[in-house]
Amino acid sequence: MTAATTPxxxxxxxxxxxxxxxxxxxxxxxxxxxxKPLVYLDNxxxxxxxxxxxxxxxxxxxxxxxxIHRGVHYLSERATEAYEAVRERVARFIHAxxxxxxxxxxxxxxxxxLVAQSFGRSMLRPGDEILITGMEHHSNxxxxxxxxxxxxxxxxxxxxxxxxxxxxxxxxxxxxxxxRLVALVHLSNALGTINPVRELVAMAHARGIPVLVDGAQSAxxxxxxxxxxxxxxxxxxxxxxxxxxxxxxxxxxxxxxxxMPPWQGGGDMISSVTLERSTWAPVPxxxxxxxxxxxxxxxxxxxxxxxxxxxxxxxxxxxAELLAAATAAVGEVPGVRLVGTAPQKASVLSFVVxxxxxxxxxxVLDDEGVAVRAGHHCAQPVMQRLGVPATVRASxxxxxxxxxxxxxxxxxxxxxxVFG
Amino acid sequence: MGSLNELYQNVILEHNRSPRNYRxxxxxxxxxxxxxxxxxxxxxxxxxxDGDVIKEATFQGSGCAISKASASLMTGxxxxxxxIEAEALFDRFQRLVTGRLEPAEAETLGKLAVFxxxxxxxxxxxxxxxxxxAMKQALAGDPTDQPVISTE
Numbered sequence: 001m002t003a004a005t006t007p008x009x010x011x012x013x014x015x016x017x018x019x020x021x022x023x024x025x026x027x028x029x030x031x032x033x034x035x036k037p038l039v040y041l042d043n044x045x046x047x048x049x050x051x052x053x054x055x056x057x058x059x060x061x062x063x064x065x066x067x068i069h070r071g072v073h074y075l076s077e078r079a080t081e082a083y084e085a086v087r088e089r090v091a092r093f094i095h096a097x098x099x100x101x102x103x104x105x106x107x108x109x110x111x112x113x114l115v116a117q118s119f120g121r122s123m124l125r126p127g128d129e130i131l132i133t134g135m136e137h138h139s140n141x142x143x144x145x146x147x148x149x150x151x152x153x154x155x156x157x158x159x160x161x162x163x164x165x166x167x168x169x170x171x172x173x174x175x176x177x178x179x180r181l182v183a184l185v186h187l188s189n190a191l192g193t194i195n196p197v198r199e200l201v202a203m204a205h206a207r208g209i210p211v212l213v214d215g216a217q218s219a220x221x222x223x224x225x226x227x228x229x230x231x232x233x234x235x236x237x238x239x240x241x242x243x244x245x246x247x248x249x250x251x252x253x254x255x256x257x258x259x260m261p262p263w264q265g266g267g268d269m270i271s272s273v274t275l276e277r278s279t280w281a282p283v284p285x286x287x288x289x290x291x292x293x294x295x296x297x298x299x300x301x302x303x304x305x306x307x308x309x310x311x312x313x314x315x316x317x318x319x320a321e322l323l324a325a326a327t328a329a330v331g332e333v334p335g336v337r338l339v340g341t342a343p344q345k346a347s348v349l350s351f352v353v354x355x356x357x358x359x360x361x362x363x364v365l366d367d368e369g370v371a372v373r374a375g376h377h378c379a380q381p382v383m384q385r386l387g388v389p390a391t392v393r394a395s396x397x398x399x400x401x402x403x404x405x406x407x408x409x410x411x412x413x414x415x416x417x418v419f420g
Numbered sequence: 421m422g423s424l425n426e427l428y429q430n431v432i433l434e435h436n437r438s439p440r441n442y443r444x445x446x447x448x449x450x451x452x453x454x455x456x457x458x459x460x461x462x463x464x465x466x467x468x469x470d471g472d473v474i475k476e477a478t479f480q481g482s483g484c485a486i487s488k489a490s491a492s493l494m495t496g497x498x499x500x501x502x503x504i505e506a507e508a509l510f511d512r513f514q515r516l517v518t519g520r521l522e523p524a525e526a527e528t529l530g531k532l533a534v535f536x537x538x539x540x541x542x543x544x545x546x547x548x549x550x551x552x553x554a555m556k557q558a559l560a561g562d563p564t565d566q567p568v569i570s571t572e
Contacts, residue, residue, distance in 0.1 A: 359459060359484035359547065360428075367424040376460045389460050389482050418428060419485070420437070 017318045022310060023399050025050040036369030039404045044189050044217055044348055044395035045373055046239045049303070053243055056302035060295045067291055069268055083294055086301035087284070093304045094234060095225040096251050103257070103284040104292055107248035108216040109139040111235035112183070114250055114287060115212055116143035118263040119181070126152030129178045131209075133171070133195070134160040134385055135188045138378040140214045144183060153180070160385060164191040164340035171200065175207050182211040186218035190379035190393070191340030192323070192348030194222070201230045210256065216240055220397070221319060221346045223312040226251050238296060243303030247296035250287070257283040264289040315398040319347055322396045326405045330394070333412045339391045350377075350391040353412065356419045358390040364418055365392075368411040370404075426537030427544070428485065435489035440496055441478045448478075452561060454554035456546050461487050465495070465554040472502045474559075479551055486535075486544050491551030493532055503559050510556050517548045 023029050026048045031038050040048060060082070066075035068083050087099040096102060105111045120130070120143075130144045134157050144155045156179075158171035166184075175182070182204045187194050201211045210232035215224060219236040226234045233256070238247035252260075262269055262280055266289035271279040280286045307315070326349050331338055335354035353361050362374030373393045376383045383389060394408055445451075445466035455462045463481030467474055477495040481488075494513075498506045513532055515521040519539030526533050538548045 357482075357484035357488075359544075360486075363427065363541070363544070364424065375458070380460065383460070389462075418424070419433065 017314050017398075019318070019399060019401050023401075025052070025306070026399055027051060027054070029399060033369050033371070034367055039368075039370040039407045041394040041396065041400065041404065041408060042371045042373050043220075043397040043400075044240070044377075044393065046245070047220060047242045047397055048399070049244070050242055050306045052306045053299050053302045057244060057295050057299045060298050065295070068294055069285075079294055082298050082301070083292070086297050086304075089301045089304050090249055093224075093308070094219070094236075094249075094251055095227050097227065098254070100283055101251055101254055101257065103250040103252065103287045104297055105235075105248040105250050105287075106246055106293065107237040107239070108214060108235045109143075109237075109248075111233075111248050111250035112140055112212065112214065113143045114263050115183075115233050115235075115252075115260075116147040118260040118287075119256065120144070120147030120153075121150055122261050123180055124148070124151035124153040127178055128153040128180045129176060130155050131158060131171075131174050131179050131182045131204075132156070133158045133166050133184045135164065135166065135191060135193060135195075135379070135382050136183070136185050137189050137214065137216065138380070139216075140183050140185060141381070154178075157381070160193075160382070162386070163342050164188065164193045164382075164386070165342045166193070166195055166200075168196075168199075172203055175204060175209060179204075179207070179209050182209055183214065184211070185214040185216075186224075187215075187221060187346055187348075188340070188379075188382070189217050189348065189395075190377040190382045190391070191342065191350055192345040192395075193340060193342040194218070194344040194346055196344075197229050197231065205230065210253070217347065220307070220315075222316060232256055238300040238303065241300075241303055242307060243300040244293075244296040246293045247300050252283075254283070257287075260287075262286050262289070266290040268292075310398060316346070318398050319396055319400075322400055322402070322405060323347060323349060325402055326394060326396065326408065329405055329409045330412065333409060333416070335416060336412065339386055339388060347396050349394045349396075351393075352388055352391055353415055356415055358392045360419065361392045361412070361415050364415045365408070365411040368407065368414065370408055370411045372408075423537070423540075427541055429534040429537065431493075431531060431534040432485060432489040435492040436485035439479075439488055439492035441492065441499075442480060443478050444480055445476060445478045448476075450558040450561060452554045452558035454481075454550045454557070456483075456487075456550055458546070459484075461547065461550060463487065463491055463551045463554055465491070465551055465558050467498075467555070467558050469503075472504075474498050474501055474503075474506060477555070479554075481551075483550065484544075484547050486538065487547040487550050490535060490548045493534075494551050494555060497530070497532060498555060506559060507556060510552050513552055514549065517545050 028048050066079045068080040087102045090102045091099040159167045204211045212233035213231040215236040220241040232253045234251040239245040269289040339350040358374035375390050448466035450467035453464045461483035466478045468476040479491040517538040
């Protein structure tokens with residue numbers, strides 16, 4: 001066997017990408033809504049869960065439930081081991097040098113808030129700058145505005161082009177002597193644009209500026225290697241990568257995590273406590289106050305195992321085929337205009353229909369069993385920049401099929417029929 | 421389960437295509453803005469009163485078919501009404517779109533009854549109500565105020 005693989009072949013396997021078989025792993029995909037088979041195209045909002053993840057949650061509560069890092073009893077030891085094993089699992093998944101650099105959070109939003117509150121508040125001085133981009137999700141804007149408000153720092157944003165790409169020259173120019181941190185999205189949730197993160201990190205590092213990457217969308221669609229990207233922080237969510245809600249990841253460069261103060265106080269994050277003062281546990285425990293989301297972390301471990309068994313290279317290839325087919329077919333529906341046409345894209349197809357509001361498009365599609373998102377996608381600055389109040393967004397996962405792309409197109413034709 | 425045809429009745433589609441009273445009003449003495457931060461819909465409602473009676477009502481904004489048609493029909497419905505009558509109509513309309521109106525009462529709503537299908541789509545209640553809230557706010561407000569109301 002040679003090392004070469006065709007795009008639709010899973011590594012180590014000669015079989016083509018077997019979507020029908022993989023769909024069987026997701027119980028919800030068999031259901032119907034409004035009398036039609038569910039066509040789930042809202043994967044950028046949250047992904048569906050494979051049976052392995054659902055079973056892991058049930059198994060934990062039925063067999064292994066106990067608090068972690070506390071009990072001397074058997075179940076507590078088992079739960080602790082399972083929880084910490086996922087930390088190692090996550091480190092391998094994103095190619096982090098050490099599991100000590102993985103902090104469990106509630107989600108991407110909390111991961112970014114942790115950095116904004118801890119790194120931001122302790123490092124920022126009046127007049128310092130945080131550089132973001134014009135295509136950020138609100139969760140990578142508002143935490144920095146809060147940190148800026150508290151410290152007198154300023155949030156600046158690198159603009160995007162009409163096609164939804166980051167303006168690289170403007171980004172470079174905005175990296176200044178006062179820039180203390182860059183925070184940017186890997187894969188835009190509203191447009192599907194993939195940012196050239198490695199290049200952007202190199203530009204920032206050339207000036208000694210650390211970079212946080214919002215990987216909420218990218219982690220399930222692209223193979224992430226935080227060492228190759230060379231980013232200083234990477235944030236992502238379990239529920240967007242086929243895992244449970246309520247669990248997220250923050251990866252951080254070791255020396256930064258060491259230097260950063262805790263952001264929440266409580267049990268599990270201390271070394272010792274007296275009524276006068278406390279000392280902190282080493283990282284990552286320093287950032288995990290209180291009983292964490294133990295079952296969800298264990299469910300996340302099952303999700304990462306599952307994704308790896310499917311294989312991210314195969315996932316990337318199949319999703320690229322889906323997106324290309326959808327881009328071509330949806331783009332041909334009369335009156336449809338695509339929003340976000342960057343050359344490097346994944347998963348997301350955002351569009352508007354002439355004279356029909358995205359909510360109305362979404363309602364007609366819903367009546368066909370097609371689940372999409374309609375709105376500003378928590379990215380109002382993107383909508384303002386591109387001159388649309390909202391868009392319809394279809395976002396694909398590897399379990400979607402070309403027949404589902406056709407269902408979307410059929411639904412859009414019905415939109416024209418209803419609204420004229 | 422709500423049907424799409426009940427939601428998008430012909431009257432709604434028609435008012436969405438050609439909204440009535442869709443203009444800013446230069447000599448308005450009441451004005452209020454409504455927005456729905458969840459979806460980004462925005463509407464501005466202008467009123468001109470003669471004593472206690474609404475002589476003219478107009479609107480402008482961006483929103484879905486439900487919100488635009490609702491604003492169009494709302495402006496038509498409140499013209500000629502007193503403040504108390506308009507507020508009573510607001511109350512009945514609210515109960516209509518949330519499915520809490522008796523059928524007999526629905527008959528008194530005239531064309532507005534086309535919004536009865538909205539009650540089957542809870543997420544669209546805010547779309548249908550937005551301009552009504554703005555109208556009520558404009559009626560209640562000081563003429564010099566320009567409050568922004570939100571359906572969130």
